Amino acid sequence: MNNNKAAVVTYRGGSVENLHHANVAVVDASGKLLYGFGNPQRMTLARSAAKPAQALAVLEAGAFERFDFDEADLALMCASHSSEPRHIERTLAMLGKIDLTESSMRCGGHPPISDAVYKDWIKRDFTPTAACSNCSGKHVGMLGAALALGQTAENYESPDHPLQRHVKAVVADLCDLPVDGVEWATDGCNLPTPAFPLDRLARMYARLASAADLTASGEIASERTEALAKIYRAMTRHPEMVAGEGRFCTELMKAFDGDVVGKLGADGSYGIGIRASEQTLRLGSDGALGFSVKVEDGNIEALYMLVCEILERLQIGTSQQRGLLSAFHRPKMINTMKREIGHAEFSFELQKP
Template identity: 60%
Template sequence: MNTQDSIAAIVYRGEAVENTHMAHIAVVDAQGQLLCGFGNPLRMTLTRSAVKPAQALAILETGALEAFGLDESDLALMCASHSSEERHIRLTRDLLAKSGATEADMRCGGHPPIGDAVYLDWIRRDFQPTPACSNCSGKHAGMLAAAKALGQPLEGYHLAQHPLQRRVMDTVAAACEVRAGSIQWAIDGCNLPTPAFALDRLALLFAKLAAASDTTTPREAALARIYQAMTRHPELVAGEGRFCTALMKAYAGQLVGKVGADASYAIGVRGSDGQPARGIAVKVEDGHQGVLYAVVCEVLEQLNIGSAEQRQQLSAWHHPPMMNTMKVPTGRMALTFALAPRQASDPGSITPVA
């Protein structure tokens, strides 16, 4: 592929080109059919935290929520890359207490928070983050509950060879309809296994989330619970001033969205007005998060998802102002891609065998 064919954004300083950014986009229906895309929709992609709903599915299917009285807020937190606000830390500790696990059992480390306001507060208080302060603390607390529900040891719950992680890996493969042996597994920033597979498979996961109903199969009912948890509690999935929270609030249940580190993103859009449920997945090659959000907003614009008023609520991410320290405008970002339909004869429209 010619790299010029994948340039999705150009950043100008004055009229000089400062940076170009390549991206790949896949838009699929709930059967995995590629509807349209840009760049390489089949790019092998480390999904990072964008795949958390599939990991939460594995937790949900152990019966841990029923076993320990966990609720919809707990499930939303399991899907989160949160800002370590007080509510996120408190809910994590409450989740641990419900299952009888402790913060000492967690195998994620504390780190500076994603949110600037929280970071300033920590600096003022000389606060030292603990594992419950990790942006992935909900996922870890959920996995500890799942291990207990399965009667498995908590020790090593984060390791690829642990029975819980083997179960998670199988669930991810099935939910994304990828052959288990074709997934490349690495270690995420929070110390859990993270998968890499074709970008359109991430889009398929989110299309399934958006299409799921609680009146069909047990798995689809579980996916529907995850969709509802995330869209009803967007402030738990990210936090104040964060894109995921703003996106889901703007669309009020019409779609679910989740970011992954190093610029991956996925959205599930509910069917409406004759359109089927769709999944969208985006990967920006150089890992630039600001470019990622602008590209995601432009995809929503090109697909005419939601109302103009809803998309306008995301304008600060769609067209981010570029100013120097004196608030003088210095440049602009031009989004240069156009989504193109894929034909049935295209390799990109072939659904991999599960």
């Protein structure tokens, strides 16, 4: 597969301004590579796109039963949220369920992803705290999991903490890799973050969608499949918790009305899970489908354009559903005087391996 050709090219007037190189992997529910571009096996830091796998570790630790977390709480554990009042309020309520305070959270406050929230904070001279972190749900989930495992919550973010060893084992197993087949670094929110081949990220999301299909059919499923389906339902039923007002992840899952799950990872990674349909069958999968993307320069706008273009080329959903994402697919490139001054073109082809 071509590792040198750009996936997205942006123009200012008739001149090339930016070349965005990217890697794409499209897999079936068994993890078989169906289509790709660039290097589908690129070792990739999934960043927040790995949050559903980390949430699975929280579920399998028994935190939900012990602390009575609900579906919206689970969605927030998978979130990179906009620090809207609903996100902060739910974080604090979740802390109350585990009888801890913000002082136990090992993440810091930061400027919000949402411009509207940022303007509000500036007007109020508001200083963000740990509960305002876009990863706050994941941190409270991790705290609950540590306690559910009978461990101390202190230093729960440490790679050597029993909780993080549990998380590493779950993530590796979900990706069909040995524990030492996953590399670990430290994320922006201070928790360990995994790196693994890009097609394994697609596999993870295909498994989420496949689990949703299996449990919806009424078939007897394993505990893990039930847990994955629970995560899928939480994210697709509460998309406003996963990102926020006007954000891509939220709008994507609203547009496809439960048939697609998706999650952003910082610096240009994305994971998509697609439930089984006639179209996934035509694409060569006998069930659910997953795809993952990594944009080499980390450009998030180019990432969203590329994800939308792949959905278009794979003909996922209806044209009306895909059209709801047009502002992300082909965003208008305008200057301060509202003049359109450029455009983007997609210069990649999905290839069978």
